Amino acid sequence: MAAPQLLVVDTSYLFFRAFHGVPGTLRGPSGEPINAIRGTLDTIARLVEERRPTHLACAWDQDWRPRWRVDLLASYKTHRVAADGHSEEIPEELLPQIPVIRRLLTALGLPVLGAAGAEADDVIGTLVALFAGTGTVAVASADRDFTQLVDDTAGVGLLTPVGRTPGWREIHEAEAREAYGVDPAAYVELASLRGDSSDGIPGVAGIGDRTAARLLARYGDLAGVRRAAADGAVEKGGLSARQAASIRAAADYLEVAPRVIRIRRDLPLGVTAEELALPREVADPAVWAQLVEAYGLGSPATRLAEALGLPIRKAPR
The missing domain is CATH 3.40.50.1010 (5'-nuclease)
Incomplete structure (x- = not known):
């Protein structure tokens, strides 16, 4: 059958x-x-x-x-x-x-x-x-x-x-990775960082699709990105000082955004x-x-x- x-x-x-x-x-x-x-x-x-x-x-x-x-x-x-x-x-x-x-x-x-x-x-x-x-x-x-x-x-x-x-x-x-630079399982975290204006989800200032994908690849997941920002881990290929500051400023938002976006x-x-x-x-x-x-x-x-x-x-x- x-x-x-x-x-x-x-x-x-x-x-x-x-x-x-x-x-x-x-x-x-x-x-x-x-x-x-x-x-x-x-x-x-x-x-x-x-x-x-x-x-x-x-x-x-x-x-x-x-x-x-x-x-x-x-x-x-x-x-x-x-x-x-x-x-x-x-x-x-x-x-x-x-x-x-x-x-x-x-x-x-x-x-x-x-x-x-x-x-x-x-x-x-x-x-x-x-x-x-x-x-x-x-x-x-x-x-x-x-x-x-x-x-x-x-x-x-x-x-x-x-x-x-x-x-x-x-x-x-494969098509999802090509479009967003992450596996589908990581899409919620990428969308949390990037935001989605069509749903009124602000994202983190100064971080778009490509930057979000790069940071997730560099630090493993959203928790890793947030830890690096909290630790001031500014480095080439990783967080810039401005990005780290934006992520720290968005701490309350990043606590709830994945729960809102997750289906x-x-x-x-x-x-x-x-x-x-x-x-x-x-x-x-x-x-x-x-x-x-x-x-x-x-x-x-x-x-x-x-x-x-x-x-x-x-x-x-």
């Missing part, structure tokens, strides 16, 4: 990418925007066509900015908070499409998985932990934080889009690997057909159903 192959998609990334990449002029029969809906269905269909997974899961942000991460680092995703002070700032025409995407995926029979107080990243990390070693896992997202999950021995790779094209590139340990792998999702197998039939044909007709989704809906091998009548365009 062939080893299972799990495809996990970062659903929020897919619908944001679709919204910004598919023309906003696409409208449903009643004039509502449907570009994110169509683009998400098309992207999942393409991934299934190309990857031919045996299992599939759609990770969902139940909490896009968990309180426990904010308590550790107040700046976490602050720049993306909406005017109400807690929800995520989302384009007006994307907002009504998001629940439709979830209803479509659920009606089709694809597992849409989230957890209280957790981001989609943590759902994906937990699914990787559940599945790793039993087969292969491919995580589809452009979020570079998923680099930390890449593991050749466990069969875990990362799929990232190729620019603005429909293509996807597979990242394994959880222990959520109580209540799902087994067997339950992630591709559906054999449409879970709710009536809801699926109603949504496809209401939003004029004949072409992408048919493509996704056919990619999954589901027996379904082709909907009109």
